[in-house]
Amino acid sequence: MxxxxxxxxxxxxxxxxxxxxxxxxxxxxxxxxxxxxxxxxxxxxxxNVAARNLRRAESKTIVALLPDISNPFFSEIINGMEEVAHLAGYQVLIGDCEHDPARAEAYFELLPTNQADGILLLTAEVPMVLVRQADGQSSFPLVMACEFFADIDLPTVAIDNHQAACHAIDYLISLGHRRIATLSGPAANPICKERVRGYHDTLAAHGLVAEARIVEGDFGFRSGYQQGLALLEPGRTRPTAIFCHSDEMAIGVLKAARQLGLAVPGQLSVVGFDNIGFSEYCEPELTTISQPRNEIGQQAMRLLLGLMRGEPVVRRQTLSTQLIVRKSTGRPDA
Amino acid sequence: MxxxxxxxxxxxxxxxxxxxxxxxxxxxxxxxxxxxxxxxxxxxxxxNVAARNLRRAESKTIVALLPDISNPFFSEIINGMEEVAHLAGYQVLIGDCEHDPARAEAYFELLPTNQADGILLLTAEVPMVLVRQADGQSSFPLVMACEFFADIDLPTVAIDNHQAACHAIDYLISLGHRRIATLSGPAANPICKERVRGYHDTLAAHGLVAEARIVEGDFGFRSGYQQGLALLEPGRTRPTAIFCHSDEMAIGVLKAARQLGLAVPGQLSVVGFDNIGFSEYCEPELTTISQPRNEIGQQAMRLLLGLMRGEPVVRRQTLSTQLIVRKSTGRPDA
DNA sequence: CTGAAAGCGCTTACAG
DNA sequence: CTGAAAGCGCTTACAG
Structure with missing residues (x-):
């Protein structure tokens, strides 16, 4: 050369x-x-970019850590991140953690070895030591998107999960539902806790706390199906509506309902979360909460780059969600 | 530091x-x-890895070019690639081309600038100049997976698309179907051409060429839905089965059939391609062709690394597919 | 088994 | 506006 x-x-x-x-x-x-x-x-x-990077002591690459690349929720966030990064001359390295903190650790190693200049965290499934370290003073630029840690106040762009859950539950109650269950993501996940809190608060506001019922899934289709079967078990008092923390789980619930011969939305209303592409093509089309995914990606990257440049930044950005009403929700049959 | x-x-x-x-x-x-x-x-x-890379004149990174990161078909291939790459001390940079050859071009730039050591192409939507260049003598290691170019014989790992299509069509004919349509991916795409060839050959073997009908989509949900509506238009002679080049399109067809009040599989059988996670959760569950995605990723990466080390390699690897029969196919109603 | 030294290909104060 | 020179942090023949 x-x-x-x-x-x-x-x-x-x-x-x-x-x-x-x-x-x-x-x-x-x-x-x-x-x-x-x-x-x-x-x-x-x-x-020769390696030579340039050595001389300038930078890598012009950002690593984005995902919990699971097979979740279609993230693709549009990635697009948003890349748009902003490329304009600023950065490339983004996608780190698929496959829900394994050990894999996240390997990606964190890119920072001290001068292979990455900053990290965009889209998962909280990361060893806390690393995060505290990065958040310390002689640290690496780190921004969270979507998720967050309960006890560390990192720069974050996310939605208001509590509010989004309130919105969904309010809507179901307004339709006449009283026995509303929640199919949560992993219980330890802070965003799930927020959503559960919104669920409880809204039930409480309507004097329905006694009706609360929560089961836990892992955001995937299969867990939605399995927990759906459990929740809808014949012979027990069934919920008339289920608020799910992901569209995939909601679609799993739809399958469970079908298998049990329950009409949706007549006998069961289902609300999802994320508005993935599939939610328009399942049967029935899914009522769900939409997040501005591209914008989340863009803002998170802007925040990170701003941090790296030492610019003044808004450390906590909350973007708004939208309840998309489709065919999987309705008044409960009398 | x-x-x-x-x-x-x-x-x-x-x-x-x-x-x-x-x-x-x-x-x-x-x-x-x-x-x-x-x-x-x-x-x-x-x-400092930048210093090491400069000195060793390598980057220890492979770029994997995808047509569209939002297609869940690729996630398991990526996993397979990464498993092999990481063991060999390489990282993989995922390049999402968003079906835009210009974006692919930007990723090719990583090679001469010493930011990547090789390319794994999972899309044929790439400027041909670049490919010919890379395939020339003073060239960069390049391997194709899944897709291929009609006129350049690159090292490739893929399935036998012709055979897979034959298999699907044979199966439909064995169920008693005669009017079988194909919903193809982009007509210019060589793998789609192969599948269409398999479709034609099988019809011909059964004296059904007169029944052939092909429409074109883009692999996505929406195009499946739209072309499904076109194919199933009331008042025209309808096909009793549709062979789709992707699961997303098949699921779009399912929605179109539902909207038109057609029973699946009674009045319409649908076959997809890829066996994405969703195909088990749609209604009815989708009959589809499964590719060994993880293995494709692994083998493609092994082939690329072998090429880079100058080892003798099998330049053309064909992995086998499987027809997964579920609920979207059956005998046509009399 | 170990060290001195050259060099990978850039960038950037410094001096003019 | 331009050049000479130092140096970024490694690795690797070469010599011992």
Whole structure:
């Protein structure tokens, strides 16, 4: 591969000048700039980025840690992140943690080894030691999106999970439901706790706390199906509505209801969370809570880049959600 | 950050020895190795990978180009690729091309700039110039998975698309179907052409060529729904079965059938392709063709790494598919 | 088994 | 506006 030396030789100038023509063209005369451009084209030069990174002590890459890349919820967030990152000259390395904190740890190693300049956390399934470390003073830029930690106040962009849950439950109550169950994600997950809190608060506001019933899933189809079967077990008093913490689980519940011969929404209303593409194509189409996923990705990346530049930033950004009413919810049959 | 010099000072040896203790521990005495290990722990040393990469003229990263990260088909392939890559000390950078060849081009730039050592192509939507270039002699390691180019013989791991299509159509014919339509992916896509060829060949073998009917989608839900409506338009002779080139499109067809009041599989059988997680949770559960996705990812990465090491490799690997019969197919009603 | 030294390809104060 | 020179942090023949 040709190097900057080759370009300098062909252009008849020093390597310093070639470097400047590339990095700060305004510091170079028009004629020189043109000669350099020509020389670059002639020799087919491409800068060695490893050398540049070494010299500048940066990597121009951001790692984005996901809990599970197979969850379609994240793809639009990734798009948003990348749009902003690319414009700023950064690339993003996607780290799929597969719900395994050990894998997250490996990705954190990219920071001290100068392979990444910052981390965007889309999962809280990360060893707390690492997070505290990064949050310490001689630390690495770290931003959370969607999720958060109960006891560490990191820069975050997310929705108001409590409010979104209230909204969903209020809606179900307004339809006439009283026995409303929640199919939560992992109980330890702070965002699930927030949603459960919103669920409880809203039931309480309507004097329905005695009707509360919560089961736990893992956000996936299968757990939705299994917990759906448990919740709808024949012979027991069934809920007339289930608020699910993910669309996949809601779709699993739909399958369970079908199997048990329950009409949706006549005998059972189901609300999902996230508004993934599939939610419009299941039967019946799913009522769900939509998050501004692209915007979450964009804002999180802007926040991280701002932090890295030492700019003043809004450390806590809350974006709004929307209840999308489709066909899986309705008045309970008398 | 502490550097190798700091470690050397604390361990009382040269930087060369520290480097060896890390890279080739067997070339260093036991006592030295221990002292170095202790010094590394004491100073909190992490090697600067940019410096190492510069010196070794490699990046230890592979870029994997996807047509569309929101397609859940790819997540398991990515897992397979990463398993193999990580074991070999490589990281994988996922490049989401969003069906835009221009974005693919940007990722190809990572090669000459020493930011990536090889490319794994999971899409054929890439400027041909780049591929020919990479395939030329002073070239970059390049492997295709799943897809392929009609006129360039790159190292590839994929399924036999022709055979898989034959299998699906044979099955439908064995159920008694005669009017079988195909909902293809983009017509220009070589894998779709292969599947269409299999479709035609099988119809021909049964004297059904006159019944052939092909429409084109883009693999997504929406196009499946729209083309489904077109194919099933009331008042025209309808197909009794539709073979779709993706599960998402098949699920779109299911929605179209529902809307038109057609019973599946009684009045319409539907076959998908890929066996994504969703295919078990739609209504009815989808009959589909399963690809060994994890294995495709693994083999493709092994092939690429083998190529990079100059090992002898099998340049063309064909993995087998499986027809998963579920509830969306059956005998046509009389 | 170990060290001194060169060099990977850039960038950037410094001096002019 | 331009160049000479130092240096980023490693690795690796070479010599011993």
């Amino acid at each position: 040709p190097t900057i030396k080759d370009v300098a030789r062909v252009a008849g100038c020093s390597t310093a000048t070639v470097s400047r023509a590339l990095a700060t063209p305004e510091k170079v005369s028009d004629t020189t700039r043109e000669r350099v451009a020509q020389a670059i084209a002639d020799v087919g030069y491409a800068p | 502490p550097t190798i010099k700091d470690v050397a000072r604390v361990a009382g040896c040269s930087t060369a020895t520290v480097s060896r203790a890390l890279a080739t521990p067997e070339k260093v005495s036991d006592t030295t190795r221990e002292r170095v290990a202790q010094a590394i722990a004491d100073v909190g040393y992490a090697p």
